[in-house]
Amino acid sequence: MTSHGSWMRAEIAGPKKAVVINKTEVVTALLKRFRSPVLIIGSRSTEIELNGGKLISYLARIAEVWKIPVVTTNRSASLYFAEIRRHSFPIPVIEIANLLSDPGWKGISENGTPDLAIFSGLPYSMEWTLLSGLKHFAPHLKTLSLEYGYEPQADYSLPNLDMNKFHEILSFIGRGE
Amino acid sequence: METGIGFIRDLEVSVGHMNIERWDEPQGPTPFPTITTFRNWDRQLLSRYKPFYMPFCDLCCLCTFGKCDLTGTKRGACGITMAAQQSRIVLLASCIGAATHVSHAHELVSELIKRFGPDFRLDPGGLSVGVEAPLIRLVCGLKPETLSDLETVVSYLEREVTSLLSATHTGQEGDPLDLESKVFHSGMIDHVGLEVADIAQISGFNFPKADPDAPLIRLGVKGIDTKKPVILVIGHNVTPSVSIMEYLKEFHSADSAEVTGICCSAIDLSRNNKKARIIGPISWQMRYIRSGIPDVIVVDEQCIRTDVINEAGAVNTRVIATSEKNCIGLPDRTNDTAESIINDLVSNKLPGVLILDPLKSAQVAVETSLRIFEERRRTHRPFSEAEANEAALNCTGCMECVRSCPNELPIPDAIQSFRDGNPVNLRELLDLCNGCIRCEQACPKGIPVHRLIVYSGWEKLNNEQFTVRAGRGAIQDTEIRTVGGPLVLGEIPGIIAFVGCANYPNGGEEVARMAVEFAHRKYIVCTSGCSAITIGMYHDEDGKTPYEAYSGKFDAGCILNVGSCVSNAHISGAAVKIANIFAKRNLRGNYEEIADYVHNRVGAVGIAWGAMSQKAAAIAAGFWRLGIPVIVGPQGTKYRRMLLGRGDIDSDWTVMDSRTGEEVYTGPVPEHLFYAAETEEEAMMMAAKLCMRPNDTGKGRIIKITHYIDLYRKLYGKIPDDIYRFIRKKGDIPLTLKDSIEENLKMHNWKESPIPDPTRIRSYEGKSGESKR
Numbered sequence: 027m028t029s030h031g032s033w034m035r036a037e038i039a040g041p042k043k044a045v046v047i048n049k050t051e052v053v054t055a056l057l058k059r060f061r062s063p064v065l066i067i068g069s070r071s072t073e074i075e076l077n078g079g080k081l082i083s084y085l086a087r088i089a090e091v092w093k094i095p096v097v098t099t100n101r102s103a104s105l106y107f108a109e110i111r112r113h114s115f116p117i118p119v120i121e122i123a124n125l126l127s128d129p130g131w132k133g134i135s136e137n138g139t140p141d142l143a144i145f146s147g148l149p150y151s152m153e154w155t156l157l158s159g160l161k162h163f164a165p166h167l168k169t170l171s172l173e174y175g176y177e178p179q180a181d182y183s184l185p186n187l188d189m190n191k192f193h194e195i196l197s198f199i200g201r202g203e
Numbered sequence: 204m205e206t207g208i209g210f211i212r213d214l215e216v217s218v219g220h221m222n223i224e225r226w227d228e229p230q231g232p233t234p235f236p237t238i239t240t241f242r243n244w245d246r247q248l249l250s251r252y253k254p255f256y257m258p259f260c261d262l263c264c265l266c267t268f269g270k271c272d273l274t275g276t277k278r279g280a281c282g283i284t285m286a287a288q289q290s291r292i293v294l295l296a297s298c299i300g301a302a303t304h305v306s307h308a309h310e311l312v313s314e315l316i317k318r319f320g321p322d323f324r325l326d327p328g329g330l331s332v333g334v335e336a337p338l339i340r341l342v343c344g345l346k347p348e349t350l351s352d353l354e355t356v357v358s359y360l361e362r363e364v365t366s367l368l369s370a371t372h373t374g375q376e377g378d379p380l381d382l383e384s385k386v387f388h389s390g391m392i393d394h395v396g397l398e399v400a401d402i403a404q405i406s407g408f409n410f411p412k413a414d415p416d417a418p419l420i421r422l423g424v425k426g427i428d429t430k431k432p433v434i435l436v437i438g439h440n441v442t443p444s445v446s447i448m449e450y451l452k453e454f455h456s457a458d459s460a461e462v463t464g465i466c467c468s469a470i471d472l473s474r475n476n477k478k479a480r481i482i483g484p485i486s487w488q489m490r491y492i493r494s495g496i497p498d499v500i501v502v503d504e505q506c507i508r509t510d511v512i513n514e515a516g517a518v519n520t521r522v523i524a525t526s527e528k529n530c531i532g533l534p535d536r537t538n539d540t541a542e543s544i545i546n547d548l549v550s551n552k553l554p555g556v557l558i559l560d561p562l563k564s565a566q567v568a569v570e571t572s573l574r575i576f577e578e579r580r581r582t583h584r585p586f587s588e589a590e591a592n593e594a595a596l597n598c599t600g601c602m603e604c605v606r607s608c609p610n611e612l613p614i615p616d617a618i619q620s621f622r623d624g625n626p627v628n629l630r631e632l633l634d635l636c637n638g639c640i641r642c643e644q645a646c647p648k649g650i651p652v653h654r655l656i657v658y659s660g661w662e663k664l665n666n667e668q669f670t671v672r673a674g675r676g677a678i679q680d681t682e683i684r685t686v687g688g689p690l691v692l693g694e695i696p697g698i699i700a701f702v703g704c705a706n707y708p709n710g711g712e713e714v715a716r717m718a719v720e721f722a723h724r725k726y727i728v729c730t731s732g733c734s735a736i737t738i739g740m741y742h743d744e745d746g747k748t749p750y751e752a753y754s755g756k757f758d759a760g761c762i763l764n765v766g767s768c769v770s771n772a773h774i775s776g777a778a779v780k781i782a783n784i785f786a787k788r789n790l791r792g793n794y795e796e797i798a799d800y801v802h803n804r805v806g807a808v809g810i811a812w813g814a815m816s817q818k819a820a821a822i823a824a825g826f827w828r829l830g831i832p833v834i835v836g837p838q839g840t841k842y843r844r845m846l847l848g849r850g851d852i853d854s855d856w857t858v859m860d861s862r863t864g865e866e867v868y869t870g871p872v873p874e875h876l877f878y879a880a881e882t883e884e885e886a887m888m889m890a891a892k893l894c895m896r897p898n899d900t901g902k903g904r905i906i907k908i909t910h911y912i913d914l915y916r917k918l919y920g921k922i923p924d925d926i927y928r929f930i931r932k933k934g935d936i937p938l939t940l941k942d943s944i945e946e947n948l949k950m951h952n953w954k955e956s957p958i959p960d961p962t963r964i965r966s967y968e969g970k971s972g973e974s975k976r
Binding site for chain 2: 033034035036039040041042068069098099100101104105108116118119120121123124125127128132148149150151152155156158159161162163165175
């Protein structure tokens, strides 16, 4: 199953839809291109199982390898990062989205607003609507969705994937090549 | 009559309704406000709580110029921006909600006048309620005493809803904040409509009158006596349901049929008659109809599945529609004899009828059910094991059901387990399913997915019985006097109101857990509507439902069900009554001052965890104008915009100290006005945080901060980094957390700030002189 219709069938996107990332190298190229990315990890990251473990373990690896600051929006993801002794910024997802929409925001470490926001592990519809807000009202920001379902409201999104393919892609990104 | 001028015949003279003044409180500045009267107040709120838009669609398709692409900075053919379009859609939704409640109120008042006459006296609370209609007094400057007084109010509400709706026309209002101000107005109008409806029905149908000990009502399907006819009522307008009970009592016996209900008609019927049984919230419609248990379904208005006639027909259940607003394609038999209608239904000549006369619809419902139920019991064939197995075999695991399910439930895996002989996974989905049936629409193999889920879980459903306390209605004046001080000073940490529909992200148990958690923490927990029902559907370790375990008083540590959707007026009304009864502020036509009081002093928060409808949007908007924050679940982002504060911008968080006239920093309290939480834990943390108010005393702030920190720790495992923003003086620091908080204060160069006598009205009046007063 690889396609780029919205994962949720009725979530029909408008004229501007996310670029579908069919080659994993595009993700790594994006991570190299943007200077100030942030990874936002939602509550489903500890529920979604891939071949090698939970989604959050892949995301933690990606954050470490690419030195991306992490925002955990919820309890389980925050506890996961505390357990593996890595730093994360606990911020509710609606608040981080609102902050990201402000070009004058100081940023999570007070080093300016990020230029790339990466979303993963959020409830699909909530991510869809938040990405829509950023698409329309945060022209200074690019967004990347790392989910198994295509998120048309992002600037860049993985296509609809089966879990094996999702595992492969995340593993590749996590190698930092 | 013959006069020198001419001959006059059949002359009628009407002088309209006279409101005889029996209220010595002086009229305030804003009785019967128009859509711009509180524009300054709204803009004051919106300057702090800015809209964060999340367009559901990039396009506008409301006129023939369109579709217009509004992406980014593009404007439509009429010049509208994406921001304005989102506010416009929110206003439309809120107008739909307000119109629905106001129309509902109008129908109730008209019906009760028909029954009891225009001079029938309102009595929503007996001797324990002196301020009988706080919202009507506040907004309209009227003290309603009779049903005909409510007609005056309804006329005003209808005028305002029409004005608001007209503002959404193409080429009308185009500024996002002006549209938002109108959203607030629609919410205020909505709450007055709610109050009209509930005080009318409490008075006319003899519901509990502000009674904390209202009876416990049976909840669930267990124990329905199918040896009797079973009638199901669905909707919100209780008149036809009450008529059924009255008819049964008069012509048979109250026990000769089981009268069951779903959604608010069920709640309100149980307020009228404790023998009524509530089946469940709105999400239970399909599972109960398809069970084939009800012999006759009587639908009134709002939140009823529009395919009810098809689903009922499939199980040979007859349907009676009773509302002009919801005719569902059925033939109007209002003017036919009851006997002829009954004959047509019994003989199955018609699957359903429209009867716009509640007494006749009651007679037809009861008599039809009595005549058909025995045969229906003999011939009804429930979904069988063989059918379930065959359906499961057809599943190819294509995921189309998951991709249409709002909660992305893992249906194919559960069906696979079922095929392998393990029904547990499928059974567990029943608790998480909101009953939308989109899975069945999506399945390319035509598998009756929801039926399969219900089949797996039916035995469990059929063995669970719960209770919900009948809606008590208003809050007593004496209760307000008791808790007013501790609430305003912060010593009771807040009022948490669980309201709204049943579109839950993870089933209803989360709502019950949250309600119990806040009651345990000594908040005042109010419930209403489908949330009230849902909260009753869980047992604690001792086998008690929350309504059995907690008192129904309006007091710390209690869980009180005010009633149906329209009873939400008693929650906003309680906040208003605190300003009036406890703080002695004039209520009459004095909205702005009271809203300023509530916003700055009454720590109240609404949680609409499964909010789905336009009515829920209007109810939320009514709380916003009073400055009361509302939290919704993750599905709530589909309302298209939040109202979010920025705690990191200090200049947003000042008030005028009435004692000194100075602008003082208060910290971000309350930080947001409309907020979507991703998880239950986040909602609880945020609710505790949003209960803080500038007026909290040191002791009160200590209590509120303690809850905030504790719930934040449970969410994120650490002390909140923004805690320094909520400490005004060292005396606000909880002793047990002194070290870690002082470290936080030091890290952020914290400085002491005064505890003001807060107001935001004088603040903008002083600056701009723009107040309309």
